[in-house]
Amino acid sequence: MSDELNSLSNPIAGNQALLENQSENETRDLAVCVEGAWKNYGYWWKSMTALRDVTLHVPTGNIYGLLGPSGCGKTTLLRCIVGRLQLNRGEVTVLGQRPGSRGHEVPGRAVGFMPQETALYKDFSISEMLHYFGHLHDMNRKDILSREKFLLSFLDLPSRSKKICQLSGGQQRRVSLACALLQQPQLLLLDEPTVGVDPLLREKIWSHLIHISQTSRTTIIITTHYIEEARKANRVGLMRSGRMLAEDEPSRLLTIYNQTSLENVFLHLCLEDQNRLQPNLMNSTNENDQTNTTVSINNQNIPPPDVVNGETPHSQIRRKELVKNPVLRAKRAAVDCCICPKAHKIYASMVKDLTMIKRSIGFLIFQFFIPVVQISLFCLCIGRDPQHVPMALFNSEAINGFPTGNLSLELLNKINSEQVHFTPFNDFTNAMNAVKEGHYWGVAVFRYNFSQAIINKLIFAKTDPATLNASSIHLYLDMTNQQVSFVMQNVILTSTQLFLKDVLSHHKVDPALADPPVIVEIPVYGAKGQKFLNFAAPGMMISIIFFLAIGLTALIFVVEKKEGLLERSWIAGVTTVEVMLAHIIVKFFIQFIQIILMIIFADVIFQVKIEGPVILAMALIFLQGICGMSYGLLISAMCEQEVEVMEVALGSVFPILLSSGVIWPAEGMPPIMRFLSNFTPLTHVVEAMRCIVSRAWTLVYFKVWFGFVISGAWTCGFFTLAAILFALRK
Numbered sequence: 001m002s003d004e005l006n007s008l009s010n011p012i013a014g015n016q017a018l019l020e021n022q023s024e025n026e027t028r029d030l031a032v033c034v035e036g037a038w039k040n041y042g043y044w045w046k047s048m049t050a051l052r053d054v055t056l057h058v059p060t061g062n063i064y065g066l067l068g069p070s071g072c073g074k075t076t077l078l079r080c081i082v083g084r085l086q087l088n089r090g091e092v093t094v095l096g097q098r099p100g101s102r103g104h105e106v107p108g109r110a111v112g113f114m115p116q117e118t119a120l121y122k123d124f125s126i127s128e129m130l131h132y133f134g135h136l137h138d139m140n141r142k143d144i145l146s147r148e149k150f151l152l153s154f155l156d157l158p159s160r161s162k163k164i165c166q167l168s169g170g171q172q173r174r175v176s177l178a179c180a181l182l183q184q185p186q187l188l189l190l191d192e193p194t195v196g197v198d199p200l201l202r203e204k205i206w207s208h209l210i211h212i213s214q215t216s217r218t219t220i221i222i223t224t225h226y227i228e229e230a231r232k233a234n235r236v237g238l239m240r241s242g243r244m245l246a247e248d249e250p251s252r253l254l255t256i257y258n259q260t261s262l263e264n265v266f267l268h269l270c271l272e273d274q275n276r277l278q279p280n281l282m283n284s285t286n287e288n289d290q291t292n293t294t295v296s297i298n299n300q301n302i303p304p305p306d307v308v309n310g311e312t313p314h315s316q317i318r319r320k321e322l323v324k325n326p327v328l329r330a331k332r333a334a335v336d337c338c339i340c341p342k343a344h345k346i347y348a349s350m351v352k353d354l355t356m357i358k359r360s361i362g363f364l365i366f367q368f369f370i371p372v373v374q375i376s377l378f379c380l381c382i383g384r385d386p387q388h389v390p391m392a393l394f395n396s397e398a399i400n401g402f403p404t405g406n407l408s409l410e411l412l413n414k415i416n417s418e419q420v421h422f423t424p425f426n427d428f429t430n431a432m433n434a435v436k437e438g439h440y441w442g443v444a445v446f447r448y449n450f451s452q453a454i455i456n457k458l459i460f461a462k463t464d465p466a467t468l469n470a471s472s473i474h475l476y477l478d479m480t481n482q483q484v485s486f487v488m489q490n491v492i493l494t495s496t497q498l499f500l501k502d503v504l505s506h507h508k509v510d511p512a513l514a515d516p517p518v519i520v521e522i523p524v525y526g527a528k529g530q531k532f533l534n535f536a537a538p539g540m541m542i543s544i545i546f547f548l549a550i551g552l553t554a555l556i557f558v559v560e561k562k563e564g565l566l567e568r569s570w571i572a573g574v575t576t577v578e579v580m581l582a583h584i585i586v587k588f589f590i591q592f593i594q595i596i597l598m599i600i601f602a603d604v605i606f607q608v609k610i611e612g613p614v615i616l617a618m619a620l621i622f623l624q625g626i627c628g629m630s631y632g633l634l635i636s637a638m639c640e641q642e643v644e645v646m647e648v649a650l651g652s653v654f655p656i657l658l659s660s661g662v663i664w665p666a667e668g669m670p671p672i673m674r675f676l677s678n679f680t681p682l683t684h685v686v687e688a689m690r691c692i693v694s695r696a697w698t699l700v701y702f703k704v705w706f707g708f709v710i711s712g713a714w715t716c717g718f719f720t721l722a723a724i725l726f727a728l729r730k
């Protein structure tokens, strides 16, 4: 007894002695065994230690009350036990194995976890929520319904069809508890299950927990702020500042510390701890060479941990049992990615995704039409020739009463007024001023003897400078808009060529003389009047689906992550691969309809003719959509908040779009950019799409199959990185 007293008054020494003397039988009978656990949050340059050499032993079939003030590390410890967080140092054994080891059902069916936050899908009904977890645990419908009936009445919940968002905070927590109890797990981890519960129901919950621990040997770890209710536990652990102050049966703690309540025992231990801290704190402040972290550790006679190496005498004792963390984490991350997906978990995740979609039909319809609206706007606004371009006209020949003929009028009649619209001016200076003020895109000037000069040049072959000058239209252009000035010049040049032919025919000269010595034969691919739209539309179709998939996937996963929903599903045993596969399958149908609608609009309404197999074009767009989803998943693995997702997604949209030759041909880029553009996820896929759409190429052509290969490779790359990152960021 005196040994025990010693060990309790000196907790670390006590824990150490306990560890060293533990018999093998006892260890085997432990449902949860945590030894020398160290856990840091953050990175080495800014880390925060949440657990400091914590040791915890929970025998099978026991109720363990984990007590301590807010922020002492209870939730962190539970998340380590359940396999969601990896320790920086130390070892956790749950139901005989390391959590997350192959074939182990922790995380999975063997553990029921009720997190502190509600972590429920707010638009689901109570029944849908229970069915989701039931399907994840591979329970059949009959079992789910019978458990649902029991839990609804036991936890005093309203109708099964009531939506979670319509429940009070306390009722939502009880639904959360119901989800944890649903599959009758071997191990129950409940993070403050009795908060917001009335005393009668609290009593009922405790009776049930005692009942299942006695009849089914369920092991229960429960954290609570109501210290006195933990008296019903078989064992309690008292934590403070990431350390375990004491761990024993409640009655023994009361006896040892000669107190009447656990509250007082805890107070006593805290005071003792505080007294131990105080002198060392002073010392350390005087020495002025230690951080706050090291101070608190010093006070327990434990030398400061090196955050990176985590070395302490205590951990050195068990050095052989502990495994170096970074290698271990990398190995475990790789193993996480290689777990074979299970059909029932994919099914459960799919039902969950479909239920979410069912709850927001309006948003679903909106999703169908986003690509249609985008491609329509693109086809309407981009790539068409500018029309009704306003130009000023100073026709000196007309002002002077056509002294040498009216050929200038004939030429002006040839210019399509739909494209260039002339406004006549009687004064050249006024016309120029109007251009300078931005009312017109330029001035076209005819000399007073234009008609005579044209005849002299064409019929009498006069080529003196005065004739050449007078027989030309002089254009003074505002060239600030390249596209507008290009169209103006092009229209005037083409019309002038037609005009010259007319003049030649009129004077019985072969009009072919006016043709330039270039003959554009029937094009190998495409049509003679090919528009910019035909070049850009294939790339846009790919880009629209790609970027839409990025945004939606990243947002969905980050919201689920932030609200603890993803973590809860992971603890129920779902892997990232399963979640993602379910997401892709459900999104398949949405994307399928999006792609069909987009192609119908582009092809039928906006005449972007798809010369090659439509199925091949659709398959490529679809594959790129999956690539976008994988990239979205990677973004959600990196980000914690929606705003971060928006920043990363938007920040990558333009660089990818601009450098992949979607908007402007890659041939126009500087050599270095052209080389770099090979490494965007869009460049080769867009090129393959153009080949299918404009050249009618199929998979036998290198550029087409290479596009498919590149899209698949980026998809696998993003997906693998996301899965590893999710596993590593535990």
Ligand SMILES: Nc1ncnc2c1ncn2[C@@H]1O[C@H](COP(=O)(O)OP(=O)(O)OP(=O)(O)O)[C@@H](O)[C@H]1O
Residues within 6 Å of the ligand: 041, 042, 048, 049, 050, 068, 069, 070, 071, 072, 073, 074, 075, 076, 077, 116
């Ligand atoms: N993701 C995180 N990143 C950084 N620090 C964290 C993170 N989660 C918890 N912490 C810190 O770790 C310490 C322990 O937190 P934890 O949530 O485990 O405490 P707790 O005992 O469960 O508190 P409560 O009873 O209020 O839930 C706290 O100081 C907290 O600020």
